[in-house]
């Protein structure tokens with residue numbers, strides 16, 4: 001495969017690479033769809049579920065097993081962090097599709113006097129400090145250059161209020177050291193979680209092991225990514241913990257044992273986003289097997305969201321299928337709960353604004369996602385900069401992005417060390433020739449197989465034996481022709497979503513809540 005060299009990198013500190021403006025990075029020429037897609041793409045386990053179940057397994061009352069966990073940079077960092085605190089974690093068979101199962105033996109007593117690398121993983125930098133507070137001895141945390149910019153103060157201050165001794169450099173960010181004493185008092189604590197739901201999940205996950213449990217009271221305006229907090233509560237309850245949200249903005253975990261479990265991890269539905277969106281961009285159909293009937297993963301909302309862009313969506317026989325004739329409608333979306341999906345959806349909106357050939361685009365507005373400025377990079381600034389660099393007309397809103405019709409052209413798409421920026425570049429490159437994704441390797445954060453799965457989806461051979469897209473077939477070239485011409489006559493049937501006209505009120509995926 002052609003790999004071009006990048007002559008002028010973006011500022012290293014801003015991109016999170018730390019390699020400076022002269023850094024050379026490899027470019028990945030994003031493949032253009034030569035025709036309609038008809039592919040089935042199996043995906044590895046959920047980052048968010050794997051991270052939570054690893055933490056809960058390490059705090060459990062006996063050995064446990066994770067079946068089909070995610071193996072990626074973020075999960076490896078979580079495993080290393082828990083091992084550093086004395087947890088035994090070993091690989092133990094499994095079907096091998098995306099790596100081994102994991103056997104976790106909790107430490108009799110968590111041990112400190114160690115250091116933990118967080119990489120760029122929000123889940124590691126937020127979920128592990130409360131566990132470190134239960135260990136004996138100092139635990140030093142640090143991460144990638146950009147990780148030092150991600151907010152930590154609310155969770156550090158909350159832990160202090162619950163009895164922990166934490167030394168930082170006064171910035172409320174990495175690096176910091178948790179001086180664990182082997183136990184934490186716990187109790188009621190107020191914090192502002194408006195920048196990240198992970199602050200709340202962090203305290204809840206370890207809360208059953210605090211002497212008084214934990215009662216988290218949110219003090220800010222709104223909490224983003226609420227489904228992720230619901231996921232935290234569900235994983236706790238499945239292990240016998242009394243965990244609930246007694247009222248909006250408050251969460252309660254009572255002290256008690258965390259049951260050891262064998263848990264099968266669902267596929268990562270958020271990582272399905274660019275693959276399912278590819279059906280809209282190339283036309284045709286993409287199917288993701290193993291789509292749960294019920295789940296706390298926010299990726300499940302792709303069903304309604306992709307329909308807003310004009311796709312037909314159906315879950316049949318445990319697989320989610322997205323089909324399209326290649327027409328992408330402009331949207332108005334309000335997405336405080338699903339910021340994790342925003343990069344893909346903004347990429348689709350940029351292609352809606354490009355239209356089929358650069359002359360027939362439709363505008364879009366995606367709001368309610370101000371908190372994604374605190375994700376792996378400032379995603380609002382990064383998406384606007386990269387779309388505009390390709391000829392687009394995107395503008396930052398205080399809490400979102402507006403995109404007006406404009407033709408896109410090829411060029412370098414910078415990833416900012418952000419896996420979802422990289423996959424968004426690949427999505428745009430599916431329709432716009434000449435897009436080169438800088439640092440596509442950043443996809444290893446949650447999906448090391450990304451380029452192989454992407455190429456297989458398009459019928460481009462990946463490494464022998466690699467799982468993923470098992471069927472890919474060129475249909476008609478060009479995007480016109482409708483579903484019937486694409487061999488998809490009758491659409492998807494089943495429980496397909498109804499597609500509303502473009503000029504509707506827009507899709508509002510919950511508004512979080514305003515604090516009383």
Ligand SMILES: O=C(O)C1=C[C@@H](OP(=O)(O)O)[C@@H](O)[C@H](O)C1
Pocket residue numbers: 047048049122123195196197198201224225228339340371
């Ligand atoms: O708890 C989790 O696993 C996550 C919570 C969300 O974080 P924010 O609340 O910071 O958006 C989400 O965006 C992130 O990818 C994963």
Ligand SMILES: C=C(OP(=O)(O)O)C(=O)O
Pocket residue numbers: 120121122123340375376420446
């Ligand atoms: C925001 C994300 O990651 P993190 O867990 O590092 O916050 C993400 O994966 O989109």
